[in-house]
Amino acid sequence: MNVLFLKYRKIYFILSGILVLGSLACFGVFGLKPGIDFTGGSILEIKYEGERPAVETTRETLGSIVGPVFIQPTDSNGLLIRMQEIDEETHRQVLGILKDGYQAEELRFELIGPVIGRELREKTIIVVILSLLAIVLYIAFSFRKIQRPISSWQYGLASLLALFHDVLIPIGILAILGEFYGAQITIPVVVAFLTVLGYSINNTVVIFDRIRENLLKRIGGTFAETVDVSLNQTLTRCLNTSLTTLFVLIAIFFLGGETLKYFSLVLILGIIAGTYSSFFLVSPILVAWLEWRQR
Numbered sequence: 001m002n003v004l005f006l007k008y009r010k011i012y013f014i015l016s017g018i019l020v021l022g023s024l025a026c027f028g029v030f031g032l033k034p035g036i037d038f039t040g041g042s043i044l045e046i047k048y049e050g051e052r053p054a055v056e057t058t059r060e061t062l063g064s065i066v067g068p069v070f071i072q073p074t075d076s077n078g079l080l081i082r083m084q085e086i087d088e089e090t091h092r093q094v095l096g097i098l099k100d101g102y103q104a105e106e107l108r109f110e111l112i113g114p115v116i117g118r119e120l121r122e123k124t125i126i127v128v129i130l131s132l133l134a135i136v137l138y139i140a141f142s143f144r145k146i147q148r149p150i151s152s153w154q155y156g157l158a159s160l161l162a163l164f165h166d167v168l169i170p171i172g173i174l175a176i177l178g179e180f181y182g183a184q185i186t187i188p189v190v191v192a193f194l195t196v197l198g199y200s201i202n203n204t205v206v207i208f209d210r211i212r213e214n215l216l217k218r219i220g221g222t223f224a225e226t227v228d229v230s231l232n233q234t235l236t237r238c239l240n241t242s243l244t245t246l247f248v249l250i251a252i253f254f255l256g257g258e259t260l261k262y263f264s265l266v267l268i269l270g271i272i273a274g275t276y277s278s279f280f281l282v283s284p285i286l287v288a289w290l291e292w293r294q295r
Helices: 009-030 055-067 088-099 114-142 150-179 187-216 223-255 258-294
Strands: 041-048 067-073 077-082 104-112
Touching: 009 150, 041 088, 055 067, 055 077, 055 088, 067 187, 077 088, 088 104, 114 150, 114 187, 150 187, 150 258, 187 223, 187 258, 223 258
Parallel strands: none
Antiparallel strands: 041 077, 041 104, 067 077
């Protein structure tokens, strides 16, 4: 049974528009909470032998001394603590509090200066821009032999619009989580976003490749019919690929510990958004673009 993907494309566009506008609104109102990787500060990791103190109690106690504190339990029965930059005297005071009544060993203590944080932020922006540009150029080059009825650069531009959709939705969710649960943007989270860019384009390339084959075989009377046939032919493969990846990421989210929670969450949201956009956004954009040009 074939699914008529393009029949309800206006509904898909409206739904995607609502999601993107909602994400932009959340980002504009709440913003993102950068971690000390980008702002500078201190990282302290401690391992306990036996029971470790409650995270909330530790956060409240340390918060009265060093200000805002971000604490993540680790799998090795320890705590990973991120806070503003502290001197050696405060460092010893914090250790005394953490070890009070517990057997514990300090695994590491690192200072990240604001200059390093600023450099990381600038390099992250550059990496994201270069990644998006490389993806668009790759799509345009790979489908350069297709000039009818849609030019290759239009495939690349449609892919870029879908990538913004796939990234903005997790950003909106992170903005909400940052406001109410203290979720921070760290290097692993940035890596997750870059992974989403690469993974989201995977299904899109598979679909575009099938559209190219069907155009050459002249399958379908119109471009819209060719796209619909191509989407149905690739549906099972793309869903299986996405679902098997999601199963692993869901396991990491629930069992991987706090350090991997937001990393896996961004990937989960991004892959769901990317799978949706590959079928209900990118190809319908191409068809709508062609119909608008032919009016």
